[in-house]
Ligand SMILES: O=P(O)(O)OC[C@H]1O[C@](O)(COP(=O)(O)O)[C@@H](O)[C@@H]1O
């Protein structure tokens with residue numbers, strides 16, 4: 193089934209849904225165009241060249257800016273009133289009278305641009321309620337998803353009716369559905385975290401990872417595997433397909449108290465997609481979709497993926513002192529057993 197047919201079936205005669213469908217299709221048109229550029233790699237010049245800093249304080253690369261502009265170009269003639277982008281300090285306003293808004297990370301995984309590793313685009317569609325549009329919790333998202341520019345260009349989408357996956361068919365230039373109502377396996381033996389930050393982690397995350405690393409000799413009584421692509425979109429795509437948890441906790445580094453990811457245009461789309469696939473997403477203590485953003489570029493910790501594992505990690509945050517394999521209290525008892 194084409195993406196167009198899927199969205200037409202979902203929207204029916206409902207004008208509001210029709211606007212959401214148009215907006216999603218516009219994001220995917222931007223994705224098609226970006227996929228062409230990404231697919232040419234260094235033939236497009238030095239896309240990883242540093243050309244400034246973005247609102248989050250990260251180095252802005254040539255492809256960050258180019259994808260931001262390419263996406264705005266497509267969105268400007270849609271039902272979208274305003275766009276909140278990682279690559280613009282301020283909200284971009286097209287036309288206040290329109291019903292919708294898009295929050296986006298036009299290029300996710302910027303550190304992977306020149307390495308020929310998967311990168312992507314993240315987006316969430318919200319009702320336009322004026323100046324406070326991007327301060328709405330993620331639970332108000334009408335649609336969300338991401339496109340991965342990898343070996344295949346893949347779209348992961350939810351309009352609140354399950355999570356669907358489409359792949360770009362380069363022959364017909366159509367996104368065709370490949371996975372219907374994806375379900376993230378509830379249990380897992382795989383986690384994704386940047387382990388180079390271990391010394392900076394908080395106690396619950398240190399304890400959880402220590403228990404995983406202890407493998408079949410620890411309280412989990414099973415061996416774990418680790419993967420870290422360094423592109424949120426690629427790590428979460430893997431989790432959707434075979435389970436696992438993505439972890440970017442708050443840590444002790446300056447500016448990383450709430451982790452690295454941005455709530456409005458990274459964590460919220462991922463949380464919506466994961467929940468709709470039977471998974472879960474928390475910042476450790478609060479469901480991500482219930483967090484109330486205070487500003488567009490706010491950061492939030494993210495623990496997302498297989499439901500049972502996310503719930504288990506939340507218990508480490510509730511009772512950190514009881515949880516570590518390295519703690520003298522460590523024993524094969526109740527709360528954290530496999
Ligand atoms: O470099 P780190 O600290 O491992 O962080 C990697 C994470 O940061 C991100 O690259 C942040 O996204 P951007 O590339 O859009 O800034 C995620 O895609 C990725 O999971």
Ligand SMILES: [Mg+2]
Nearest residue numbers: 297299300301
């Ligand atoms: Mg990103």
Ligand SMILES: [Mg+2]
Nearest residue numbers: 278297299300
């Ligand atoms: Mg980005």
